[in-house]
Amino acid sequence: MSDHSITVPIGPQHPALKEPAGFMLQVSGEKITGVSIRLGYNHRGIEKACEDRSYIQDIYLIERICGICSHSHSTAFIQAVEEIAGLQVPPRAQYIRTLVAELERLHSHLLWLGVAGHEIGFDTLLMYTWRDRESVLDLLADLTGNRVNYGINTIGGVRRDIDPAKIENILKIVDAVEERTKYYINLATEETTLIQRLSGVGALSKEDALRLGAVGPTARASGVARDVRRDDPYISYGELDFKVCTSDQCDVYGRTVVRLLELMESFSIIRQVCAKMPDGPVSVKAPRKVPAGEALSRYEAPRGEDVHYVRANGTDRPERVKVRAPTLANLQSVAKMLEDRYLADTPIIIAAIDPCFSCTDRMIVTDERSGSTRGMCWDELRRHGIEWYRARGIDTTRIKLALP
Amino acid sequence: MKKPAAMTRQLLRSLFAKPATSRYPYEPSKLPRGTRGRLKFDPAKCIGCRLCVRDCPAGGIEVTKTGDRQFEVVIDLGKCIYCGQCAENCNKEAIMLSDDFELAELQNSKLVLRYDVKPERKPAPES
Secondary structure, three states: OHHHOEEEEEOOOOOOOOOOOEEEEEEEOOEEEEEEEEOOOOOOOHHHHHOOOOHHHHHHHHHOOOOOOHHHHHHHHHHHHHHHHOOOOOHHHHHHHHHHHHHHHHHHHHHHHHHHHHHOOOHHHHHHHHHHHHHHHHHHHHHHOOOOOOOOEEOOEEOOOOOHHHHHHHHHHHHHHHHHHHHHHHHHHHOHHHHHHHOOOOOOOHHHHHHOOOOHHHHHOOOOOOOHHHHOOOOOHHHOOOOOOOOOOOOHHHHHHHHHHHHHHHHHHHHHHHHHOOOOOOEOOOOOOOOOEEEEEEEEEOOEEEEEEEEEOOOOOEEEEEEEOHHHHHHHHHHHHHOOOEHHHHHHHHHHOOOOHHHHOOOOEEOOOOOOEEOOOHHHHHHHHHHHHHHOOOOOOOOOOOOO | OOOOOOOHHHHHHHHHOOOOOOOOOOOOOOOOOOOOOOEEEOOOOOOOOOHHHHHOOOOOEEEEEEEOOEEEEEEEOOOOOOOOHHHHHOOOOOEEEOOOOOOOOOOHHHHEEEEEEOOOOOOOOOO
């Protein structure tokens, strides 16, 4: 019946998507036969903008790549800068970074659980998980000074110390959230409607997960025990005891279970961090100018492996910053998961990788005729964007152009 | 063990529980102490060293010379991302962050704070 196939566009603006991304689905009846993904609607030119700013300013810019995994991006960037500068970060600062990282994982996974519930029409779960997530956000505000975009990192350490009263507060809230997580785990293993809705949806075999380079919970739910925290320990994960949660379900249900079990591991990590927190300074003095060199830094963000590359040229500004966010690595798997599934499963399949398109969108100019690729400078990029819209009749005359 | 309607008990309990939300703005809401909110500037302490200007990621602070040992400090809260780097850089505690988070204004111009600064001593050299 291939004669009757039609193309259904999902996005760039679509109620089922939380952020703009274009999915063109070839549909035959209710079945999806082909998928093409188009990115770039959320491109903001952050990598390029980093080159115009000093390292200190870049921390706050990099942090705003993504609101949910802001600490992941800033820590990954800072690790690379600290490696180039040869800074020894004090252990107490490393532990505070780990603490914030795990609290971030808590709120990110709770958020995902709510969004997943929402996508399958289980909005009660959304309300409950987001209520519980709120207590974690308050905790982060207490610790770092903000609910998102914490700004706790600085080159050479962290900006705020933590006192025993705060640790006590963390342990109290972690206990309460753990109780709730146990309830959600019971729910996920008992509630038949949830199990039947998610089982077999968005199947991704172990071979496919490896071949397509899936990362994070998406890979772990397909039985690939891949976790940067264990494989290449950074900050203080080398001194902590935790296990990598995997599932052989290979579907959205598996991804739900893996994230719930990871929450339990995070509670254990937070307790270990609070118990082992060493004394000492929380930062060392960092130079403004970073010597020439390059570094690659890996970080296990809640969504998967986040990779940052920084090249320094001896000035106070980086020469190149490259970010590979986990969603970019997982998008190929989404195309695979959608194939031969029903159209109605699309929202939950896309949501199951916990996509973050603002992290992912990239820009490179490729000339198909000559096959050449080139980068664009900040002003060129801006001019190109404005002219692109002007050519399509969108009035940009009211936007003030600050071109050289 | 699989059983349907596993949430029933929870739902019944929620029927009689207090709402999890608060009635803000009718009831006051407070963020934890140390939350980074509205910038507070004290012109009496400022020496015009421009350390805050140097590291502001949003370019929200301007210090311009208006005369001999006189300058104007303009802080644009509309540009501010509330990272607190300026307060950290300030050696004289002239810029501080308060925990006031109610920053909405109907006019952009109300978010721009202007101060005339006349330090008693000679301004410190730019570093």
